[in-house]
Amino acid sequence: MDADVAVIGVGTMGSMAMWQLAKRGVSVLGFEKYGIGNDRSAAGGESRLFRTAYMEGKEYVPLLREARLLWRQLEEETNNRLLTLNGGLMIGHESDQAIQNVIHCVDTFNLDHEILRGKEAEERYPQHRLFPEDIMILDKNAGFLRPELAVTSAAGQAEDMGASILRYTEVKEIQPDSLGVTIHTGERTYRVGKVLLTTGPWSGAFLPKLNKQFKARRLVLTWFAAKDITQFYPEKFPVFARMRNDFRLTGAPTLDGTMVKASNTKTPELVKDPEQLNRNVKVEEIREVGEAVKELIPDLNPDPVRASVYMDAYTPDDHSVVGFLPNMSENVLVASGFSGHGFKMAPVIGKVVTELLVDGKTSHSIDHLDPERYIENVT
Numbered sequence: 001m002d003a004d005v006a007v008i009g010v011g012t013m014g015s016m017a018m019w020q021l022a023k024r025g026v027s028v029l030g031f032e033k034y035g036i037g038n039d040r041s042a043a044g045g046e047s048r049l050f051r052t053a054y055m056e057g058k059e060y061v062p063l064l065r066e067a068r069l070l071w072r073q074l075e076e077e078t079n080n081r082l083l084t085l086n087g088g089l090m091i092g093h094e095s096d097q098a099i100q101n102v103i104h105c106v107d108t109f110n111l112d113h114e115i116l117r118g119k120e121a122e123e124r125y126p127q128h129r130l131f132p133e134d135i136m137i138l139d140k141n142a143g144f145l146r147p148e149l150a151v152t153s154a155a156g157q158a159e160d161m162g163a164s165i166l167r168y169t170e171v172k173e174i175q176p177d178s179l180g181v182t183i184h185t186g187e188r189t190y191r192v193g194k195v196l197l198t199t200g201p202w203s204g205a206f207l208p209k210l211n212k213q214f215k216a217r218r219l220v221l222t223w224f225a226a227k228d229i230t231q232f233y234p235e236k237f238p239v240f241a242r243m244r245n246d247f248r249l250t251g252a253p254t255l256d257g258t259m260v261k262a263s264n265t266k267t268p269e270l271v272k273d274p275e276q277l278n279r280n281v282k283v284e285e286i287r288e289v290g291e292a293v294k295e296l297i298p299d300l301n302p303d304p305v306r307a308s309v310y311m312d313a314y315t316p317d318d319h320s321v322v323g324f325l326p327n328m329s330e331n332v333l334v335a336s337g338f339s340g341h342g343f344k345m346a347p348v349i350g351k352v353v354t355e356l357l358v359d360g361k362t363s364h365s366i367d368h369l370d371p372e373r374y375i376e377n378v379t
């Protein structure tokens, strides 16, 4: 045996899983086709939003509460500042489904929040232009994460505790059987007890039964200069998600004192082959987000000063798939399909998969992420 557990794909989830597995004393071997902290797929672009009042569903709140504690633990262990809680604004028409979900979350879990309307909202956060019947919900347990540093911190911590990572090593094939899993890289064969698949947008290639359920989607991040950048410092300008018709403008305050991130994350384009991701930004994409910024955050200059392209794996219901695969092997666990909102929960997913691999069960409620929901739909 080369290791008890192999983690294939040491990106966001893979690095956190390795950190948690190493903490439990499991011998763990990671395979990563690029470098650690690479920006080829889902982790890159300087910041990721952390939110607790969750528009994607109240079932995530307990996971997010624990994620927050684990982010702090990783900070303490590494001395790196990863999470800044400067608050988060969810903005939109009161009847918008996402806004309704956030209200439902804060009520159900009694989350620390404020609801702002009209003049009060405009005076508190004059950077945002509101429309009649727009409301703002301030989630006090929200803010931003530093994705590249988070991944390198978790992977580094795992290595310090004895884990090994094979960098620039692509796994070509896995062959599970009842006793373990054989891994082929093209150059060598490895034998391990169990495999965790955290290959993000590439996951479909390893999972014939779920292949059609994972779609890689392309997301363009854009940054804007401000007329007065001091108005967009983190203490004055919380992270935000703005729902407006078929647009979702999400963003973060300036991190380097020069630019504000504001991007359209509503309907990311499909990517046929993750290997062929088009990293060029089209003029229409720039123009479209610029027009939204001009309308909604008028004190930013509407021409992006920076743009870059990433991708994530999406599932049909936008909930990820975390679990052992029925009919495949009890030795292969998958954690993929985080559908554009997985970064904030990465450390708790690392803990959940560790519990599943080591104890055979998890203390967290993850029924909504069960792979079984897709298996019966497979044609």
Ligand SMILES: Cc1cc2nc3c(=O)[nH]c(=O)nc-3n(C[C@H](O)[C@H](O)[C@H](O)COP(=O)(O)OP(=O)(O)OC[C@H]3O[C@@H](n4cnc5c(N)ncnc54)[C@H](O)[C@@H]3O)c2cc1C
Binding pocket: 008, 009, 010, 011, 012, 013, 014, 031, 032, 033, 034, 038, 040, 041, 042, 043, 045, 047, 048, 049, 050, 169, 170, 171, 172, 198, 199, 200, 201, 202, 219, 220, 221, 310, 311, 312, 335, 336, 337, 338, 339, 340, 341, 342, 343, 344, 345
């Ligand atoms: C632009 C953008 C903005 C986002 N904003 C937010 C946000 O604000 N808040 C939030 O919570 N979430 C956000 N998300 C979502 C979040 O970033 C992702 O859900 C999360 O990073 C997915 O992690 P992952 O581990 O599944 O994939 P990745 O981090 O992409 O990791 C997959 C890894 O697997 C490796 N790999 C693939 N195939 C192989 C192979 N065969 N052999 C070896 N290695 C392999 C890849 O190189 C990669 O390193 C955003 C995503 C994007 C793209």
